[in-house]
Amino acid sequence: MKIFIKNMVCIRCQMVVKSELDKLGLQYTDVKIGEANLRGNITAEQTEQLNTALKKSGLQLMDNKKSILVEKIKSAIIELVHYSEEQIKVNLSDYLSEKLNYDYTYLANLFSEVKGVTIEKFYLAHKIEKVKEMIVYDELSLTEISYRMQYSSVAHLSNQFKKITGLTPTHFKMLKNKRFRTLEDV
Known part of the structure; x- marks a missing residue:
């Protein structure tokens, strides 16, 4: 069951x-x-x-079947962004349609109705959270992060990052570094 x-x-x-x-x-x-x-x-x-x-x-x-489907959409996106090492070879709409066996238009309308946000905005928010995590860990360059997160360029990543967070990735990294230096001096 x-x-x-x-x-x-x-x-x-x-x-x-x-x-x-x-x-x-x-x-x-x-x-x-x-x-x-x-x-x-x-x-x-x-x-x-x-x-x-x-x-x-x-x-x-x-x-509730609708709530279950919305949670499946969220889970698929979270797994894709945060836990999958492989990059998807198709666009998000095809990926979700194939994974959940529903027409993407139905999934998108249901998700927006229940969550009050589009699937794309939910997906982008999670991508940016993952980018923030990668910046904080400081193991990859912005070029490597943009490639891993399937951005066409560092400029594209930076534009989306700033649009969502209000900061550039470089400024976000500086704030992180400044905060940690301050804590070390305490």
């Missing part, structure tokens, strides 16, 4: 879900971002206990 979980965005969330399933004695085959595959069925009482436990960690079971 497959259950769907709202607000699962990271590997720690998966660990929380596994832990709660273990505590309730519910066997599972796997736990992915946004869902868990259980062996056998789950009773109404177990469902309520699991949902109560998950809510304490900011997670929640879902049963």
